[in-house]
Amino acid sequence: MPSEFDFITTNDRPALLGITNTPILEAIQGALSQLGYKIHTTQNHGEFLHRFNQVPYQVTVLDENFANCNLETNESLLALQSMAMATRRHTVVVLIGGSFATFNPIQAFQFGAHAVLNPNEIFLAQQLLEKAVADNDIFMHTFRDGLRRLA
16 A cells, blocks of 8 residues: 555554565565454655654565665665664564565574565565465563553
């Protein structure tokens, strides 16, 4: 939904996409729709970062070649990597790119993401996104429980 004004309710599950490859974008949109996410797409780094800072997205999917960049020059990825954990803790970051082996935890860690996905395995996108979110929920359960008790 590229609309400028979009209301997010407490029941919504927002997802932010930074993908310029149309077949990959359509596959990820379909997978996230099936999982019940409210999807926002972006076309450039400025729009991506503006939206990311406006809404606590539960899932963020970023293409390694977003906006005709590579991993070393991808402004959105570099900004996510340099953000304080308190700023990006609410989201599961998934990177998509041909240089990744799907769900390789070392590659994900190397780039500050929760999971990586190779486009050759895009047909598994729904299951892989679901697993990444579930893994993060399990990992963060104790932290979130502690926050709830302190509140």
